Amino acid sequence: MKNYYQPEIETAPYEKIREIQNEKIVKQVKYVYGNVPYYRNLMEKKGVTPDDIKSVDDIKKLPFLSKDDLREAYPYGLLGTDLKNIVRIHSTSGTTGKRVVAFYTQHDIDLWEDCCARAIVAAGGSDEDICQVCYGYGLFTGGSGLHGGSHKVGCMTLPMSSGNTDRQIQFMMDLGSTIICCTPSYAAYIGETLAEKGYKPSDNKLKAGIFGAEPWTEEMRQEIEKSLGIKAYDIYGLTETSGPGVAFECEEQTGMHINEDHFYAEIIDPDTGEVLPEGSKGELVFTSLDKEGFPLLRYRTKDICILSREKCSCGRTFVKMTKPLGRSDDMMIIRGVNVFPSQIETVLLKEGYTPNYQIVVDRVNNTDTFDIYVECPAELFSDKVSEMQTHEKNLNTAMRSMLGIGPKIHLVAPKTIERSEGKAVRVIDKRKLH
Numbered sequence: 251m252k253n254y255y256q257p258e259i260e261t262a263p264y265e266k267i268r269e270i271q272n273e274k275i276v277k278q279v280k281y282v283y284g285n286v287p288y289y290r291n292l293m294e295k296k297g298v299t300p301d302d303i304k305s306v307d308d309i310k311k312l313p314f315l316s317k318d319d320l321r322e323a324y325p326y327g328l329l330g331t332d333l334k335n336i337v338r339i340h341s342t343s344g345t346t347g348k349r350v351v352a353f354y355t356q357h358d359i360d361l362w363e364d365c366c367a368r369a370i371v372a373a374g375g376s377d378e379d380i381c382q383v384c385y386g387y388g389l390f391t392g393g394s395g396l397h398g399g400s401h402k403v404g405c406m407t408l409p410m411s412s413g414n415t416d417r418q419i420q421f422m423m424d425l426g427s428t429i430i431c432c433t434p435s436y437a438a439y440i441g442e443t444l445a446e447k448g449y450k451p452s453d454n455k456l457k458a459g460i461f462g463a464e465p466w467t468e469e470m471r472q473e474i475e476k477s478l479g480i481k482a483y484d485i486y487g488l489t490e491t492s493g494p495g496v497a498f499e500c501e502e503q504t505g506m507h508i509n510e511d512h513f514y515a516e517i518i519d520p521d522t523g524e525v526l527p528e529g530s531k532g533e534l535v536f537t538s539l540d541k542e543g544f545p546l547l548r549y550r551t552k553d554i555c556i557l558s559r560e561k562c563s564c565g566r567t568f569v570k571m572t573k574p575l576g577r578s579d580d581m582m583i584i585r586g587v588n589v590f591p592s593q594i595e596t597v598l599l600k601e602g603y604t605p606n607y608q609i610v611v612d613r614v615n616n617t618d619t620f621d622i623y624v625e626c627p628a629e630l631f632s633d634k635v636s637e638m639q640t641h642e643k644n645l646n647t648a649m650r651s652m653l654g655i656g657p658k659i660h661l662v663a664p665k666t667i668e669r670s671e672g673k674a675v676r677v678i679d680k681r682k683l684h
Contacts, residue, residue, distance in 0.1 A: 254566070255367045255368040260507075260565075261566060264559070267510050271511070272304075272305040274539040275303060275514065275537070276305070278545060283300045286328055292319075293312065296311075298312060309547075313548065314523060315549045320490065324348050329353055330541070331543060336354065336543050337354060339351050358492065358542055365492070366494060368498060369483070369494070369498030372501070374481070375458070377404030379429050382418070383409055383411075384411065385433070392431075393411055393412075395487065422440075422456070429457065429459070430478070432459070437474045438617070441473075457481065459482045462485035467683060484498070485498045488549075491549065501564055502564055505570035507570055511539070514537040516535040517531075519532055519533075528557055535551065556575070557570065557571055582609075589653055589655065591677060594649065596652065597649050601648050607623060608623045608677075611677070611679045623662055624645065626638070
């Protein structure tokens with residue numbers, strides 16, 4: 251017995267999916283052109299009108315949107331409807347402190363929750379399950395998305411949010427959670443903590459985990475599956491396109507099915523913007539086919555991946571994407587949080603430091619470590635440990651405020667960070683993520 255949340259679309263023949271996409275793209279381009287002056291202006295510059303778009307084959311005529319556009323249009327420039335129709339926002343940090351704010355109508359939330367419900371059902375979830383959501387709630391999309399999806403499936407939902415591991419474990423064991431949703435590194439940490447408390451994997455009732463928001467390897471998946479006694483499923487999403495549930499894994503665990511009735515995916519050459527044929531490795535671009543509040547067309551995700559239409563044994567006909575194989579920009583994902591070196595530079599300059607720094611990211615016991623080595627200006631440098639610790643603490647607070655995550659700051663003597671002739675090596679990422 252195959253489990254689908256909306257079988258009529260998840261298993262629809264490719265021709266049917268294409269028909270839905272063609273119909274939606276024509277309507278959506280007209281909607282965006284009429285409601286989003288920022289994008290209409292981009293179309294006019296490119297000499298494209300809605301009449302030029304007759305099917306998804308014509309999507310390549312449209313201009314791209316990038317993180318820069320989102321920053322420039324902040325906060326309301328890409329809004330697709332009257333504010334009175336917006337019922338919620340979510341947000342993620344931007345590259346230099348201007349946040350990305352995504353807007354949702356009730357219709358947008360309903361469709362997003364449907365996408366997350368499909369992911370939960372694909373992981374074996376039903377109305378008999380107890381779903382523990384340990385993604386962060388609030389501005390972060392993770393908690394709200396899976397929470398809504400869990401409701402739609404009819405699971406008993408535990409809105410735990412992240413952190414407070416002792417309480418997570420207490421509820422998990424006492425209430426008999428069967429599905430857990432969180433970042434892979436947090437799942438690994440829960441597994442370790444359970445073992446330290448003397449629990450065996452067979453002592454919990456978990457059967458599946460839905461993990462996303464940060465890169466993780468196949469080895470890490472196997473480790474989590476072993477430590478929790480579950481099957482671990484990947485989920486993909488971006489705040490810009492709604493949040494988790496843009497794509498999800500089925501029992502085959504060989505890539506994530508993209509919810510193609512809501513999102514149209516392309517792979518492009520990151521340098522030329524040219525659309526590449528199926529099976530090519532390149533940058534993933536998404537068009538939201540029916541979003542009202544924040545309707546992005548041809549949004550460049552900067553994630554590098556491959557799309558494949560190979561037949562899947564689960565019966566779903568949606569195209570599959572690989573895990574992101576890297577980035578076409580300098581963004582790092584650390585403990586589920588997007589971090590850009592430019593944000594770090596912004597803080598350093600604001601706090602009176604020179605932009606001579608090095609970021610070292612590693613993964614120790616399945617948890618990301620995040621260290622920043624910063625050259626201390628001569629006037630601040632002191633051989634008094636307490637003074638240096640105060641400077642480090644202040645810098646940590648400023649970084650946490652900008653990034654939403656606290657790095658370990660190491661102030662080092664002036665001129666001790668190696669200078670580079672070419673591109674400075676700002677980031678040393680020791681995690682083996684592929």
